[in-house]
Amino acid sequence: MTQPVSNCPNCGAKIVFKWSSSVQTVCPYCKSILVRTDVDLQKVGQVADLPPDSSPIQLNTEGIYRNKAFVVIGRILYEYDQGGWNEWHITMNDGTSAWLSDAQNEFAVSFASQAPGLPASNQISVGQRFTWSGQNYTLSVITAAHYRGVEGELPFEYWDKTDVTFADFRTQTGKFATLDYSDEQPALYLGEFVEFDDLKLKNLRSFEGW
Amino acid sequence: MGAGHPNPPLPTPPKPQVKALNCPGCGAAIVLRSMGHAETVVCASCHSILDAKDPNLQILQKFQAYTSEIPPMIPLGTRGKLRGTDYEVIGFQRRSITVEGVRYDWHEYVLFNPYKPIRYLTEYQGHWNDISVCKELPVVEFASATYLGERYKHFQSADAATNYVLGEFPWQVRVGEKASVTEYVSPPRVLSSEKTENEVTWSLGEYTYGADIWKAFNLSGSAPEPIGVYENQPSPVHVDVKAIWKAFAAFAILLLVLMAGLDISAHKTVAFDKNYLFTSGDPKAEASFVTDIFDLDGHTSNVRVSTSANVSNSWIYLNYALINQDTGQAWDFGREVSYYYGTDSDGAWNEGSTHDSVVIPSVPAGKYYLRIEPESDARHPSIAYSVEVTRDVTVPGFFGIAFLALLIPAVAITWRSLSFERARWAESDHPPLQLSSSGDND
Numbered sequence: 272m273t274q275p276v277s278n279c280p281n282c283g284a285k286i287v288f289k290w291s292s293s294v295q296t297v298c299p300y301c302k303s304i305l306v307r308t309d310v311d312l313q314k315v316g317q318v319a320d321l322p323p324d325s326s327p328i329q330l331n332t333e334g335i336y337r338n339k340a341f342v343v344i345g346r347i348l349y350e351y352d353q354g355g356w357n358e359w360h361i362t363m364n365d366g367t368s369a370w371l372s373d374a375q376n377e378f379a380v381s382f383a384s385q386a387p388g389l390p391a392s393n394q395i396s397v398g399q400r401f402t403w404s405g406q407n408y409t410l411s412v413i414t415a416a417h418y419r420g421v422e423g424e425l426p427f428e429y430w431d432k433t434d435v436t437f438a439d440f441r442t443q444t445g446k447f448a449t450l451d452y453s454d455e456q457p458a459l460y461l462g463e464f465v466e467f468d469d470l471k472l473k474n475l476r477s478f479e480g481w
Numbered sequence: 482m483g484a485g486h487p488n489p490p491l492p493t494p495p496k497p498q499v500k501a502l503n504c505p506g507c508g509a510a511i512v513l514r515s516m517g518h519a520e521t522v523v524c525a526s527c528h529s530i531l532d533a534k535d536p537n538l539q540i541l542q543k544f545q546a547y548t549s550e551i552p553p554m555i556p557l558g559t560r561g562k563l564r565g566t567d568y569e570v571i572g573f574q575r576r577s578i579t580v581e582g583v584r585y586d587w588h589e590y591v592l593f594n595p596y597k598p599i600r601y602l603t604e605y606q607g608h609w610n611d612i613s614v615c616k617e618l619p620v621v622e623f624a625s626a627t628y629l630g631e632r633y634k635h636f637q638s639a640d641a642a643t644n645y646v647l648g649e650f651p652w653q654v655r656v657g658e659k660a661s662v663t664e665y666v667s668p669p670r671v672l673s674s675e676k677t678e679n680e681v682t683w684s685l686g687e688y689t690y691g692a693d694i695w696k697a698f699n700l701s702g703s704a705p706e707p708i709g710v711y712e713n714q715p716s717p718v719h720v721d722v723k724a725i726w727k728a729f730a731a732f733a734i735l736l737l738v739l740m741a742g743l744d745i746s747a748h749k750t751v752a753f754d755k756n757y758l759f760t761s762g763d764p765k766a767e768a769s770f771v772t773d774i775f776d777l778d779g780h781t782s783n784v785r786v787s788t789s790a791n792v793s794n795s796w797i798y799l800n801y802a803l804i805n806q807d808t809g810q811a812w813d814f815g816r817e818v819s820y821y822y823g824t825d826s827d828g829a830w831n832e833g834s835t836h837d838s839v840v841i842p843s844v845p846a847g848k849y850y851l852r853i854e855p856e857s858d859a860r861h862p863s864i865a866y867s868v869e870v871t872r873d874v875t876v877p878g879f880f881g882i883a884f885l886a887l888l889i890p891a892v893a894i895t896w897r898s899l900s901f902e903r904a905r906w907a908e909s910d911h912p913p914l915q916l917s918s919s920g921d922n923d
Contacts (some may be wrong), residue, residue, distance in 0.1 A: 295742075322534060325517035327596045351650045354520050354639045358528050375518060375651050376598045377614065390864040397681060409618055412680040468594055478595040481567070 279303060281314050284376070290362045291345045303481035304421065304430045316430045321348060321420045326357050326373045327475050329468075330423050334371075336380050340364045343371065345423030348436065349416040357388040360425055368426050370460060370469075373448075378470065379447040381462025389459055392436045392452040399446075401440065403461060408440035408448045418453075428472075429453070490920035504529060505538050512557060514571045515593045519649035526657035530656070533649060548619035550575070550645055554604065554700070555590055557648045561698035563611060568592035568600060568696075572648035578662065591650060599651055602694065607707030608714060610671060610686035619665075619672055624911075626665040626672055628685065633665030633672045636712050636909045641675070650678055664712065668905075671713035688713050710904040718898040729891045736880055736887075743877040752777055752784075752849075753870035759797060759855040760863035762867065767856035775870060780917050781808070781845045782873040790818040790866035797834075797864050800854040803822055805847050810910075812841050840876055 276287050282301040295306050297318055304316040332343040345360035356374035363369065373377045386403045399410045418432035429439035432453055451458040488570035502511040508524035513519055519533035521541065528546045531538040553573040555561075560569045572591030577584050587605035593599075601612040619628035624635040641662045646654050665672040669688035674681055688711070691704025707714075753775040777784060792799045796819035803812040816839060849870075857864055904912050 323517040325515070325595070350534075354518075374594065376594075377616070397679060411618070411682075414679070420745050442618070443620055445617045467598075475596070481516075481595050 272421075277312050279305060279314075280312055284297075286312060286394040288424060289342070290368065290424055290426075292366075292368065292426060293344070293423070294426055295428050295430065296424045299423050306428055307406070315428070318407065318420050318422070319349075321422070322355065324476070325355075325375075327376070327478070328357065328359050328371065328373055329474070329476045332359075332474045332476075334361075334472040334481055336361075336363070336369075336465065336470060341371075341378055345421070345425045347421050347425070347429055348419040349437075350419045351414045355419065357475070360423065369462070376467065377464070379464045380464055381447060381449060381460035384433070384459045384461040387458050389450060389457045392438075394449070395438050403448060406442060406444070406446055406447070406461075408442055410438055411441045412439045413437070414439065491810070502538060505532065506531075506540055506543070510518055510536060512558070513649060514569060515649055516595050517720060518593065518595075518599075518651045519571070520652050521654045522649040523646050523654075525647060530646065533714065539677075541653075542655050544646075546645060551588070553588070553590065553647065554705075555602070555694070555698050556785050559700075561694075562614050563592070563697050566594055566597055568594050568597075571881055572646070572650045572654075573648075574643055574647070574654065575645040576641050576643050578637075579635075580639055582743050587905065591648065593651075594725050597903075601684070602689070606709060607691055607705045609689040609691055609712035610713070611686050611689045612673075612686040615672075615683040615685050617771065619674075628672050631667055631670070632871060633667040633670070633909070635656070636664045636666045636671075636906075638663040638910060666713045666715045666905075669715040677690065683708060686713065688715055710901060710908075711905050712905060712908065715907065716898055716901045718894055718901065722898045723894050725894055729887055732887050733884060736883055738758055740875065740877065740880045747875045748779060748782075748873040750872045752872045753851070754867070756865065756867045757853075757855075757915040758863050759857060761857045761859045761861065769800070769852060771804075772851040772853065772868070774848050774850045777844060777846055777849055777870075779846055779871050779873060781843055782842045783840045783876065785869075785871040785874045786814075786816075786841065786851075787836065787867060787869040787871065788816055789836045789869075790864055792820045792833075792864060793836055794821050794823075795858060795861045795864065798856045798918065799866075799868075800856070802814070802843070803841060803870075805845075807847055807851055812844070814839060815843070840874060 276285060278284065281296040281303040284300040286296060286298060287307065288296065293307065294362045295304065297304055302318040303314045305312040306315050306319060308326055328343055330343055334341055339414060341361040341363045343359045343361050346357045348357060349356055352448050354375060356372060359371040359373060361369050361371050369380055369382045372381065384403065395410060397413060397415060398408055414436050414437045416437055418435055421429060427458050437451040438450040449460045451460065491751060502510050502513065503509065504524035504527060506524060507527035508528040509524055511522055511524060511531065513522060513533060522531050522533040528544050528705065529540045530542040530544070550776045555570050555572070557570050558575060560567055560782050569592070570590050574589050576587055576589060587603055588772040590602040592600040592602060598614060603610045603612060616865050617629060619626040626633045633677060634854065639662055640659050641655065643656055643658045648654060658675050660675045663674045671686040672683065673686065674683050693708065695704045753772065784803065786803070788799060796817060798815060798817045801813070814835050818835060819833040820835050820839045821833055822829070851868065851870070853868065906913050
């Protein structure tokens with residue numbers, strides 16, 4: 272494995288991985304997108320300037336989910352015709368990784384999951400029902416999103432995206448699911464909605480006047 | 482909140498931070514208050530909807546606005562505290578539904594806090610609702626929806642259109658855009674679903690009094706008086722009508738039990754019983770006489786004096802005095818016994834009775850006698866009558882009064898509640914049956 276500390280092949284800045292399983296990171300100085308190989312870091316792209324941020328979350332924000340401390344180490348930023356949202360990559364103190372979605376300050380925590388027979392993107396419509404892990408999910412919104420940028424560490428390579436379809440599911444019990452059609456095979460994330468205050472977040476962004 | 486802040490926290494909240502820009506259409510100043518949350522912002526001067534994410538504020542839509550358009554009652558930029566959280570009003574829109582050719586307009590305020598989900602206030606004719614988006618999905622049945630264990634009754638389904646917008650919105654707002662809105666109520670809450678092609682959004686509103694809004698946002702003057710009854714307005718009848726009737730039934734049963742118990746426990750001892758003959762016009766007959774002395778026992782209690790007379794198309798009137806031999810305390814009362822009968826064109830009739838009784842309350846124990854002074858019509862022959870004094874009897878009349886005392890408020894509250902609910906549902910898709918004459922005929 273790569274050493275936890277290496278240098279940016281583009282600008283030489285020191286790159287420290289906070290999570291040993293991270294596959295990709297972004298150089299905080301020159302914004303090069305760097306992918307870990309067996310021997311070194313390879314620059315695969317460059318992050319364009321991200322739009323003005325509205326999320327109260329930022330890299331290094333810490334919180335607690337289900338009695339486990341977590342820290343925000345990366346994010347993917349999406350836009351769609353009604354706004355934008357962040358998928359914050361968080362790592363728990365037990366080494367697991369999860370996602371903290373922030374869609375206009377509506378927060379959900381979800382984990383990558385597996386299920387057989389996931390529908391293709393052309394087979395879905397609002398109101399459809401699926402059962403995953405014994406829970407009934409109803410498709411509440413299909414979003415034609417646009418990949419806008421990345422920041423920090425991610426558990427997979429994610430940088431050459433353009434248009435991505437998402438299907439969001441809700442339940443009668445506050446659970447939450449997303450089908451991510453970024454790749455050939457849909458990726459399923461299962462989780463739940465969380466209250467901002469319940470996450471006991473620290474290192475939040477500050478907003479002038481608030 | 483940066484490290485090494487040289488000053489202690491400000492004692493008062495700092496002024497809202499706004500970003501100054503200019504409308505590409507007319508050059509008027511555009512302010513952005515929502516820290517990058519805004520997708521669209523509206524130029525108040527030329528009514529252009531601008532792309533808030535575009536540094537050049539590209540014009541997305543222009544719309545017509547009337548000078549008669551009602552300005553927001555809570556001005557944009559006003560901050561207030563709702564349920565413990567600070568919010569700033571950043572957007573305002575007028576929306577409407579049209580039902581049976583009548584257009585109903587309401588106003589929506591977009592509330593912003595950089596750490597909290599967007600919240601809304603709606604106002605319709607002085608009725609306010611505090612609205613937030615549901616995280617859980619309600620269970621919808623035919624005419625109801627269940628959300629977090631609470632059942633909501635279907636109130637109305639209609640297409641809502643956006644007619645006027647002001648300020649900024651964290652979504653792509655457009656004038657003319659439509660959504661199909663379905664509302665379910667369980668006062669003081671309303672559960673609404675807004676459906677567009679790609680999305681169903683559920684939100685939960687709670688009825689809020691204008692005065693509380695005025696207080697929360699520190700507005701000058703006073704909130705306009707609400708007009709009519711709103712779909713999720715809490716009934717002025719704060720109690721559950723069903724519970725009232727349950728309580729009424731319980732008290733009525735209690736009364737019956739009490740009555741039966743008192744009737745069983747009542748001594749009903751006959752203290753005095755004697756027959757007399759009265760002959761009117763008999764010069765030998767004394768005008769009045771006194772009876773033998775009799776005992777009224779036990780605790781202070783009531784006394785029933787019953788008179789029976791063989792009156793037949795005649796009457797007898799008795800002036801009574803119940804007198805305590807030791808103290809001289811007296812209860813004076815007059816009783817009439819009359820009975821008439823006959824036959825006329827309608828058939829047989831009768832009036833009155835040969836029996837009369839009266840209950841004297843709170844008579845202490847002691848030795849008593851009656852003074853009796855009978856009178857009657859001189860044309861009639863002698864009338865035989867008997868006088869009976871009974872100690873400690875039950876009086877059903879008291880229980881009747883108690884029963885009414887319970888019944889009247891229960892009926893009044895029920896009527897008030899029903900008329901309020903009737904007014905509420907008259908505006909719904911399920912109006913109550915019309916009782917007035919203005920039916921379908923016109």
